[in-house]
Amino acid sequence: xxxxxxxxxxxxxxxxxxxxxxxxxxxxxxxxxxxxxxxxxxxxxxxxxxxxxxxxxxxxxxxxxxxxxxxxxxxxxxxxxxxxxxxxxxxxxxxxxxxxxxxxxxxxxxxxx
Amino acid sequence: xxxxxxxxxxxxxxxxxxxxxxxxxxxxxxxxxxxxxxxxxxxxxxxxxxxxxxxxxxxxxxxxxxxxxxxxxxxxxxxxxxxxxxxxxxxxxxxxxxxxxxxxxxxxxxxx
Numbered sequence: 001x002x003x004x005x006x007x008x009x010x011x012x013x014x015x016x017x018x019x020x021x022x023x024x025x026x027x028x029x030x031x032x033x034x035x036x037x038x039x040x041x042x043x044x045x046x047x048x049x050x051x052x053x054x055x056x057x058x059x060x061x062x063x064x065x066x067x068x069x070x071x072x073x074x075x076x077x078x079x080x081x082x083x084x085x086x087x088x089x090x091x092x093x094x095x096x097x098x099x100x101x102x103x104x105x106x107x108x109x110x111x112x113x
Numbered sequence: 114x115x116x117x118x119x120x121x122x123x124x125x126x127x128x129x130x131x132x133x134x135x136x137x138x139x140x141x142x143x144x145x146x147x148x149x150x151x152x153x154x155x156x157x158x159x160x161x162x163x164x165x166x167x168x169x170x171x172x173x174x175x176x177x178x179x180x181x182x183x184x185x186x187x188x189x190x191x192x193x194x195x196x197x198x199x200x201x202x203x204x205x206x207x208x209x210x211x212x213x214x215x216x217x218x219x220x221x222x223x224x225x
Contacts, residue, residue, distance in 0.1 A: 102158070
């Protein structure tokens with residue numbers, strides 16, 4: 001079945017460091033891909049998405065490119081801030097009638113001042 | 114309200130008791146989803162409601178779990194005869210067509 005695999009955390013970085021969180025998926029065809037973020041004590045929020053191959057989603061300095069050749073959707077940010085500390089979830093969805101999301105296990109990011 | 118509201122925010126229950134978790138979606142959102150987030154796990158799909166269609170129950174882990182959505186709005190997730198492995202954060206989300214989900218803050222369920 002369809003699945004999403006993320007790198008295990010926690011990922012600990014110093015402020016202004018470069019961030020990469022790896023995400024790969026297994027699916028038949030080309031689903032839509034998402035990154036969600038969960039800040040401490042808050043609900044999940046959509047960070048960015050890409051709906052077709054080679055699309056780049058971006059938001060708040062974060063970027064991810066839909067790579068069908070490597071079935072990947074890695075999250076990157078050039079310079080992280082303490083406020084980026086959160087749990088990041090990669091997910092896929094088929095844009096059919098249900099739009100049901102399949103999530104990865106999440107990656108906790110800790111950014112130190 | 115402006116967001117998806119879940120209640121209670123925390124629930125501690127004894128093993129074997131039944132619990133009900135409530136979700137108030139955003140007004141006008143036709144789709145409603147329940148997910149479960151266990152410690153160290155990702156989010157596991159439980160059930161999906163869309164308008165008046167039959168719900169997609171394919172993610173419910175056992176027949177102890179059930180959910181209903183009344184009047185196309187409020188939803189209740191019921192867990193009967195709770196077990197310790199049911200301890201998790203239960204998240205509700207709503208959406209309008211494919212314009213993205215809005216998640217609630219969740220109900221943290223602890224079975225002791």
